[in-house]
Amino acid sequence: MEPDSLPTELILTNSRQSLGRINLDWMPQPGNYLDVEGKTYAVLERHHHYQYTVGGYYLQKISLHVKTAQRPTEKSLVEGRWVIGDASCTFNARSELLRCAIHPEGPCEGCRFYEPID
Template sequence: MSTEDIDLPTEVLIGNSTTPLGKIYLDWKPQPGNYLEIDGQAYTVLERRHNYQFRRGRYRLSKIVISVQTAQKDPERTYLEGRWIIGDASCIYNAKSEVLRCAVNPAGPCQGCSLREVAPEIEAEN
């Protein structure tokens, strides 16, 4: 990741409107389908567009514009290492993926799963 990609200004629009919800700075590039939380409200990213500026003889990414819709907070999603993953991140079987929950119970849910095992380093922290 180059220093240009860190803390890019991101304009957030609700749905297809042109009225911005606000401007935030992200250290990651949200993809459609990702979750985003702003002021305690959860949103799903619908679309991402890039704006470029010509500086010093080349085009550089200057800001990102994302269209979002409100979403319910999903207890089955966890923000981990810069991305949203499905399922309980403390379980040793969790795939740490946005697409696949785990190897032993891919359909979920994690709540009440008889195969759930907490990773030893997480147990030690509790």
């Protein structure tokens, strides 16, 4: 294991099935996308697992709760962070995980429910 890599367990959220363990050199946040063995997953939750030793606690591993997903093609920059979809629409959730309440799967382009923000 490389010195900067972190053991990570991937758990499929809907079935709670473990997809296996991988080593990551970055700390994925909810809303990030992860490619593993040719499949793309959206990170929904991240849990830290610590272990106590004589010197104190250290981060032993993390668990990522994921779901299969496609990387969104529509993104907007809102207050320094990327959100899914067209943030100029009233119904946009301004979230990294959910596009909108009315048409969550998208696309935003050509959506009949589009209403610009006043």
